[in-house]
Amino acid sequence: MPNKILETNAAVPATKKGTADKTVINEDEMKNAPLHQFFVSALKDIYYAENAILEALVKMQDAASSEDLKDAFEDHHLQTQKHVKRLEKVFKLIDEQPEKKECKAIKGIIEEGEEIIKSTEDGSSTRDAALIIAAQKVEHYEIATYGGLAQLAITMGHDKAADLLERTLQEEEDTDAELTEIAETAINFDAEQED
Numbered sequence: 001m002p003n004k005i006l007e008t009n010a011a012v013p014a015t016k017k018g019t020a021d022k023t024v025i026n027e028d029e030m031k032n033a034p035l036h037q038f039f040v041s042a043l044k045d046i047y048y049a050e051n052a053i054l055e056a057l058v059k060m061q062d063a064a065s066s067e068d069l070k071d072a073f074e075d076h077h078l079q080t081q082k083h084v085k086r087l088e089k090v091f092k093l094i095d096e097q098p099e100k101k102e103c104k105a106i107k108g109i110i111e112e113g114e115e116i117i118k119s120t121e122d123g124s125s126t127r128d129a130a131l132i133i134a135a136q137k138v139e140h141y142e143i144a145t146y147g148g149l150a151q152l153a154i155t156m157g158h159d160k161a162a163d164l165l166e167r168t169l170q171e172e173e174d175t176d177a178e179l180t181e182i183a184e185t186a187i188n189f190d191a192e193q194e195d
């Protein structure tokens with residue numbers, strides 16, 4: 001295996017920078033590093049999650065009645081397809097295979113969303129208000145994951161991967177804000193009127 005030149009980066013504390021700006025390390029050593037292994041495992045986790053979210057968003061769009069909310073779920077479904085593709089690029093950039101690792105957290109959050117659909121009346125704003133909260137739990141899980149992974153990617157010198165992860169992070173944050181706006185503009189008030 002050829003040696004790889006990995007650039008150090010600004011996130012490394014000055015005291016740890018040592019004398020050189022570039023560190024030569026063996027590629028196998030890099031792949032065996034515990035942080036690299038954690039990074040890959042976490043990528044597999046969110047890769048599973050994004051694929052599960054694709055299915056969940058279709059069900060949530062069907063279950064919602066507000067047109068604004070349906071549109072928001074539809075738009076985010078398209079974005080989520082991009083998130084899957086970006087993750088595949090990230091795997092490629094770090095020379096790893098895209099694989100799914102079951103993510104219990106997202107499974108639980110999605111199950112909660114399914115419970116909401118079962119326990120609320122079809123066509124009600126109460127269901128829409130509850131669906132927004134369920135969707136925001138998904139977004140917050142993604143925001144925590146992408147925020148952390150983007151920072152780790154920077155620290156490990158995977159700048160292009162960090163860029164891709166940050167782009168997805170931004171879209172998750174925008175979606176979260178949009179859902180808040182939809183809830184606060186009408187749906188929460190309408191739901192409050194229902195008996």
Ligand SMILES: [Fe+2]
Pocket residue numbers: 050079080083142168172
């Ligand atoms: Fe996503």
Ligand SMILES: [Fe+2]
Pocket residue numbers: 076080138139142172175
């Ligand atoms: Fe998302």
